[in-house]
Amino acid sequence: MESLEEIKARAEAAVPGAAIAIVPNPGPANQPSLLLDHAHAAAVAGFLRDDAALRLDHCSNVTGVDWLDRKVTTKVKVKKIVVREEKEEEETQEEFFPGYLEAVYHLYSVALKHGPVIVRLRTNDRGQGARLPSLTPVYRSAEFQEREIFDLYGIHFDGHPDLRRILMWDEFEDHPMRKDYREPDDYEYEPTPHDDVIEKTKKHYDARPELDGAEKLTTQP
Amino acid sequence: MILSSRAERSAVEGPRDTTFAVTPQDPSTPLGMTSSFQGELLEVSMGPQHPSTHGVFRMNVALDGEIVVKLKPVFGYLHRNHEKIGENTSYLGSMPYTDRLDYFCSMTNNWAYALSVEKLAGLEVPERAEYLRVILAELTRLQNHASLLGFLLSDMGAWGTPLMYAFREREKILDLFESLSGSRMMCDYMRFGGCRCDLPPGWMDRARKLVDGFPRFLDEFEKLVVSNEILIARTQDVGKLSAELAINAGITGPMLRACGVNYDLRKVDGYGFYPRFKFRIPLGEHGDCYDRLMMRVLELRESIGILQQAMAEIPEGPIMNPKVKIRNFRPPAGEAYGRIEGPKGELGFYLISDGSGNPYRYRVRPPSFINLTILEDLCLGHTVADVMVILGSIDIVMGEVDR
Numbered sequence: 071m072e073s074l075e076e077i078k079a080r081a082e083a084a085v086p087g088a089a090i091a092i093v094p095n096p097g098p099a100n101q102p103s104l105l106l107d108h109a110h111a112a113a114v115a116g117f118l119r120d121d122a123a124l125r126l127d128h129c130s131n132v133t134g135v136d137w138l139d140r141k142v143t144t145k146v147k148v149k150k151i152v153v154r155e156e157k158e159e160e161e162t163q164e165e166f167f168p169g170y171l172e173a174v175y176h177l178y179s180v181a182l183k184h185g186p187v188i189v190r191l192r193t194n195d196r197g198q199g200a201r202l203p204s205l206t207p208v209y210r211s212a213e214f215q216e217r218e219i220f221d222l223y224g225i226h227f228d229g230h231p232d233l234r235r236i237l238m239w240d241e242f243e244d245h246p247m248r249k250d251y252r253e254p255d256d257y258e259y260e261p262t263p264h265d266d267v268i269e270k271t272k273k274h275y276d277a278r279p280e281l282d283g284a285e286k287l288t289t290q291p
Numbered sequence: 292m293i294l295s296s297r298a299e300r301s302a303v304e305g306p307r308d309t310t311f312a313v314t315p316q317d318p319s320t321p322l323g324m325t326s327s328f329q330g331e332l333l334e335v336s337m338g339p340q341h342p343s344t345h346g347v348f349r350m351n352v353a354l355d356g357e358i359v360v361k362l363k364p365v366f367g368y369l370h371r372n373h374e375k376i377g378e379n380t381s382y383l384g385s386m387p388y389t390d391r392l393d394y395f396c397s398m399t400n401n402w403a404y405a406l407s408v409e410k411l412a413g414l415e416v417p418e419r420a421e422y423l424r425v426i427l428a429e430l431t432r433l434q435n436h437a438s439l440l441g442f443l444l445s446d447m448g449a450w451g452t453p454l455m456y457a458f459r460e461r462e463k464i465l466d467l468f469e470s471l472s473g474s475r476m477m478c479d480y481m482r483f484g485g486c487r488c489d490l491p492p493g494w495m496d497r498a499r500k501l502v503d504g505f506p507r508f509l510d511e512f513e514k515l516v517v518s519n520e521i522l523i524a525r526t527q528d529v530g531k532l533s534a535e536l537a538i539n540a541g542i543t544g545p546m547l548r549a550c551g552v553n554y555d556l557r558k559v560d561g562y563g564f565y566p567r568f569k570f571r572i573p574l575g576e577h578g579d580c581y582d583r584l585m586m587r588v589l590e591l592r593e594s595i596g597i598l599q600q601a602m603a604e605i606p607e608g609p610i611m612n613p614k615v616k617i618r619n620f621r622p623p624a625g626e627a628y629g630r631i632e633g634p635k636g637e638l639g640f641y642l643i644s645d646g647s648g649n650p651y652r653y654r655v656r657p658p659s660f661i662n663l664t665i666l667e668d669l670c671l672g673h674t675v676a677d678v679m680v681i682l683g684s685i686d687i688v689m690g691e692v693d694r
Contacts (some may be wrong), residue, residue, distance in 0.1 A: 097625015097644065098413025127538050130657040131628060133641050176628050176641070180538050180554045213539020216663050237367040237693060246372055290483060
């Protein structure tokens with residue numbers, strides 16, 4: 071299989087306007103990945119799937135990753151003039167990297183039996199901007215896995231045909247795989263339909279004011 | 292007034308408006324059944340305690356008469372956020388927990404996880420340990436496929452007998468696992484860079500005896516079951532899957548190969564020592580339930596061949612890479628995705644290390660979860676009784692699906 075640089079160059083030529091970056095992987099596994107931009111992600115994925123030399127038709131694994139805000143402190147030696155005397159002092163500099171959520175796709179080729187080519191998508195931030203384009207129209211296998219990421223990480227996949235919670239129950243509100251998730255004290259509490267059901271049943275009965283106390287139960291507010 | 296026949300019913304009630312468009316995907320439905328309820332749909336919640344759902348799994352099925360027009364699987368009854376627990380424990384601490392994913396095949400789960408960590412940290416595995424892994428993985432495949440055949444027949448109404456025949460064989464394999472690792476199902480046997488302990492005396496002779504006797508069970512099982520007329524009627528042309536959809540939907544394992552796609556990670560990736568062994572990859576033609584069932588039978592025969600070769604060739608030597616520090620294990624920062632051909636399909640682990648003792652991200656790629664993606668496509672247009680057969684032929688274990 072061709073190298074990641076060649077794939078990147080050909081993908082950028084095939085999809086005009088696509089901005090692809092290579093994310094290195096320092097470990098011994100040596101599996102670097104391609105970082106796609108949101109606007110052209112589906113087009114690039116379609117190119118990877120259909121290109122005759124790549125034929126990456128098998129999207130094996132879709133993973134969500136949460137990267138928190140990071141502050142990297144580096145100690146820098148700075149020359150300072152203190153009372154006509156030049157001194158070298160250590161100063162700590164803080165650099166702030168905003169956090170983001172990430173979806174990682176592992177692509178293989180069943181037809182040509184090679185791989186993996188790893189594709190990443192990053193959200194703008196971890197709050198309102200946690201949105202990504204869905205690759206389910208290109209790879210059907212991402213359907214449940216993107217739903218799982220939506221459920222556990224809270225990334226909204228635009229263009230997903232059926233984006234619902236999959237593992238947690240529908241009334242659940244948080245996203246438990248996020249790194250800053252805190253379990254609520256009463257996490258076993260589930261809202262039962264008890265009160266709603268009472269409200270509903272009231273609609274089925276006429277008000278009966280002649281009965282003592284019944285109006286409390288039956289009258290509409 | 293009770294309206295007994297469908298004709299009477301429709302004469303009185305007339306056609307009804309429904310919110311669903313009733314368009315069964317395959318118009319040539321089995322037994323030539325067509326919609327006779329004028330589109331009146333019945334919603335059935337199958338599961339989560341249905342005996343044929345192989346655990347706690349639910350499907351919301353919309354039925355037109357007996358025909359499935361909509362099916363939405365509901366997951367999460369066994370969800371305990373395995374991945375979060377994996378992030379909060381050390382690398383070694385997750386090893387026994389992987390047994391609980393697919394509790395039928397703890398050995399292959401161990402191997403997939405050990406393989407990914409070995410990729411992440413760049414570790415070598417001694418020769419004898421690789422042979423042991425192959426032997427144990429193939430024994431796992433034997434017992435998984437054998438018990439799946441039993442379950443599938445049990446789903447179809449062949450209560451008891453086939454399942455008990457399969458479980459009799461499975462029990463012998465579990466006895467071997469127990470004498471090796473101390474536990475029948477939760478083996479926790481493999482380690483990063485090798486295996487936990489060497490074979491006890493006499494183990495290999497017992498295993499050889501089992502493997503040599505296994506074809507006899509298979510012949511008997513095939514004679515009893517596979518050519519059975521009812522089984523053929525229930526499975527052939529039921530739940531057909533095309534090769535294109537199977538590849539696009541990420542279907543792996545025997546289910547993919549039943550569609551005629553030659554993709555077996557033992558051949559493709561050549562992990563372990565599989566390139567050293569001679570074996571063939573059985574392929575299906577139609578992609579229906581019968582092919583999926585036969586795929587398991589044929590794979591069992593190939594696994595027996597691999598086992599006989601591995602048992603003849605296994606060398607003496609260490610079973611653990613002495614350079615690996617199991618305690619306080621800290622792989623260098625980076626990420627790795629490792630995968631093996633589990634009995635149910637491609638089982639992968641994706642790990643991100645930040646250089647600390649816990650993985651930053653620990654992801655399981657569960658084969659049976661992703662194989663369920665096309666459950667609705669397979670069931671549409673079939674009768675509700677076929678849903679159980681189709682689900683059984685997919686081979687799911689909820690410990691892995693819900694994680």
